[in-house]
Amino acid sequence: MRDVFIVGVSQTPVNKDAEVRDRYVGAAALKAALDDAGVAPARVGALYAGNMMSGTLARQQQLGALLADYAGLAGVEAVTLEAACASGAAAARMGYLSIAAGAHEIVAVCGVERMTHVDHDTVTRALATAADWELEGAGGESFLSLNAQLMRAYMSRYGVRAEDFAPFSINAHRNALTNPNALLHKAITCDDYLASRVVADPVRLFDASPICNGAAALVLASAEAAATLRRAPRVRIAGSAAATAPVALSRRADPLQLAAVEISTRRALAQARIEHRDVDIFELHDAYTIVCALSLESAGFAPPGRGTRLAVEGGIGLDGDLPLATFGGLKARGHPVGATGCYQLVEAYLQLGESAGANQVRGAERALVQNIGGTGATVVTHVLHRIA
């Protein structure tokens, strides 16, 4: 496979502005990423869009072709990738594969989602399409209730308390304070966390990521194409892997083991030829604090039942052993679902390029970036390497 580089990025501020439609915000993100890369639209061979709910919530499918038109990429190959909340990274992986294959030299990737133009019940029902409709959604389960199930089971099995999850949320909120693209700019304490409303026992408001809108974009290039750009490439996609598990929790051997996290992490690290101790940053999918704990365990950073210890012991801050959610994560930067995977990759790119400003993790050279669809059904994992 050919080497693939990230040569430009952009992100729009995560927001709750219901008026800005996908095509405009997506096109703006794409144009900004191309500008950042110094790539003329005519050089772009393809556009891969990540989106989950435009068909359901905005009656608009075929976003790939639509965004290509509005971003000035007339004629290019374009398609939409859907894997629920992992749609953004799935789009990036397709971009990666198309260049690795030699089908294209330069491609654009855009994750976009709009969720706040409909009422809360409508978006809750739309999010439940990421679950198994027959076995979960039709019976009234929501995305929130399924994560509450996981959190209850985890607390019960391992004897973990509510406050043990707080550090994930506190860390995300702290890191978002200095991220102008984050939705939430509000530091929280453990007392704030414990005082926050229980939205679905035991999930508190501060365990859950907010409903919001956003778009982020990346430009990927082959080595040959990257060499022609005004700026030498700074980040290589050293590993890319995807894996799945049954969509319904009831069809998994153990719902507290995220098999697709385990498989895709192992493959991505192996492809990148690094080990866990080499990972400087883990941009994980903190849609809920329970997902942080499960991800750390299934990815191999902590033994079963010990995921929250990593956070309690303070190793997840910007200066910790394993910084998480360095720009605020899904929890505080926000989780516009189909866009999230692209935001994560953009943020990791900024970290490795030493362009993360106040959020910079010093000396970051290798980032693990993980985007999860559903309660762990689709997991797309990338490893980014800073170029020496």
Next chain:
Amino acid sequence: MRDVFIVGVSQTPVNKDAEVRDRYVGAAALKAALDDAGVAPARVGALYAGNMMSGTLARQQQLGALLADYAGLAGVEAVTLEAACASGAAAARMGYLSIAAGAHEIVAVCGVERMTHVDHDTVTRALATAADWELEGAGGESFLSLNAQLMRAYMSRYGVRAEDFAPFSINAHRNALTNPNALLHKAITCDDYLASRVVADPVRLFDASPICNGAAALVLASAEAAATLRRAPRVRIAGSAAATAPVALSRRADPLQLAAVEISTRRALAQARIEHRDVDIFELHDAYTIVCALSLESAGFAPPGRGTRLAVEGGIGLDGDLPLATFGGLKARGHPVGATGCYQLVEAYLQLGESAGANQVRGAERALVQNIGGTGATVVTHVLHRIA
């Protein structure tokens, strides 16, 4: 890029049985294709699903992971590709790229769609999400009305009459008679065509493809992997290309020129190193008869305004110069939208392998297979070669 072969296929009979849900019919198609290839599930590296409307009509997204589970492909990479009615071929193209890149040795592709479990208005609205909602759908345009616009404009510009479109429909219905997987088994005459109800002037019932359900699947493999199977590969994907045009007709320079058909056909033929005269079969996207005429012209088989002449002059039958819709096409085999691109590839595979039975085009060695999303916004084109 590495060579990619089709090593197994399957198709379920196109139907109007509303009870059979996507996961079961899709899994059945996948298992049958793996059986046909003689591939054990454990050897499959990824599953790419093509689907347009499951989220909207069945509240089920993340079909990739869902189908992987139900087809016994636990853990594999899986994702859903969406490009409206071109979703099936978009999934096949992703499978192609993943093997060409060297990321996988064997992958499965499945197109699936269920449309008959909801009322006619609901499916009409869902199909309109393939159009531009802001510029077309919100104003009341449906997929049918947009194709009627195209047909009116075409008849007016070129002085073509209604009966000139009849041969496309007659040919499709004739070929479907001997296809057990076709939805419609009814020969029609030009008189039948002209007597059929006008559903949106000038589109008659016999110009339009039916609303239906279906699933079709393919197994793709690298040369190395194909060599390990019980049957030597018979068909190679010699060309694969995708292109887009603006989604809304009003944003195109000339709606009667399908720019994405032109671009993707040119690229796919060039990659396969063949010319128009080398094409033995053209499985084109005959969702409406007007699309046949426009496709033949934009793909370069007929000059502008002369697409219907090819049909009138009788060259599109199984023994013609350019056989079209050899198993009945979208018109009579049926058009379960996200599955259609996979049915087309399966049929072309059967033709090149001389397994087409009563529908066999004698001596067919090269097939052009084209799947279109919307009114020409996304076009995915493949060239299949029979292996000498």
